[in-house]
Amino acid sequence: MICRALRRAIIEQALEPGAKLPEDSLGERFGVSRTIARYALGQLASEGLVELRRNRIAVVVTPSWQDARDIFDIRMDLERLIVRKIAGKLSGSQIARLKAHVEAEREAHDGPNAVSIRLATEFHIMLASMTNSPVLVRYVSEIAYRCCLTLSLFSRPHSSECGISEHIAIIEALQDGDANKAMSLMHSHLDSVANRALVEPTPARGRDLLDVLAPYAEEAT
């Protein structure tokens, strides 16, 4: 499925924010017609990963700092809801799957940064899927993916060590059924990620002219 492939390419930064996505190039690359490529772009657009401008080439979105704050805010809330829902209700095999995933994260720790970010993200999606709430899964996936984009835009190289140990702590709290502890752990986990990432409203010097002028352009619409 071309949609999934594209999504992953965006998440892993193979396609950087701002990258152009012409329909026929995509179609040719994936061996399908423009129709399919166009449909995939529509999907990705509705997930907030690509920007569709009328009569112009679609591009990978470039999240603004403001967007990033918004998204992290909502993410906090949703993920707290998730841990509250599943604390103490996970089966043994579910716990095992979570632990296995964290193990994979540890193994990928020395690999490429984009992969470790993707794995960390997938941990959260895995938690969401254990609520058996399709809507929750969709929203958290979407938001988490967009956080990926943001992280790789604003943050310095991701030091994922602490993230991994925090994931383990969360699993333990969930296993013990301590919802409050799990919620506060999740909260501080996301908070630390956000604070590490969203250090400044963009350095503002040395950036692309386009980026610098973006806020002014908005106002002149």
Added chain:
Amino acid sequence: MICRALRRAIIEQALEPGAKLPEDSLGERFGVSRTIARYALGQLASEGLVELRRNRIAVVVTPSWQDARDIFDIRMDLERLIVRKIAGKLSGSQIARLKAHVEAEREAHDGPNAVSIRLATEFHIMLASMTNSPVLVRYVSEIAYRCCLTLSLFSRPHSSECGISEHIAIIEALQDGDANKAMSLMHSHLDSVANRALVEPTPARGRDLLDVLAPYAEEAT
């Protein structure tokens, strides 16, 4: 835009859950080609309002009772987040717009039930839009629209009087900047709507064979 028109038709129950939506009929009705109709169906599907089955006619979704609970749960959380964000931060004109909307709700109170449900829903979306968070707006819109569907499926004729007074109380709490009070008001407001609506997991006798067997059918996929 055909997408908006369709959405509204679904919300207002002009198209009941389960109604078939063939691409060419839609296209013909709206004076566009299948391509456009198909695109609209895709959008609506990604919003969870229509169900797209491969090689088969698209239909308006029929939310299950379990779905309904899920959605209400998430809605509670999101709307609490919203009132927390905007409590005490609304401008005079924003307050005025909210009050005007409630007034419109009151006027429509004697009209068709579907319209008053739609207006009540739009009140919540209006609140969301005042957070200036596009993601929040999208999610709450989506969830609220799906709640519309659910309400008209499960609830007996909506007695909207109490809903209106609760909306007013929420506006006042927001105006006073009392975030906690607004959050608890919103919570109990949604809770009462949910409890009034989601009375039973479906009466289970006298229902359509189809509905009764739905849970079993899921499992057999």
Added chain:
DNA sequence: CTCTCTTCGATTGCATGCACTTCGGGCACG
């Protein structure tokens, strides 16, 4: 040398065509 205008290639928006799949009615048969 720089700025502006114009023109042409590149790309999207949308409609249509064709092959494949599903649905539903009629018919034979138990």
Added chain:
DNA sequence: CGTGCCCGAAGTGCATGCAATCGAAGAGAG
């Protein structure tokens, strides 16, 4: 009367064609 089968009609999945639109390069003027 109920059951299974078959075939035409209807509908979707996808590719392609054509017109409209955008943007970048090149020509021309200052």
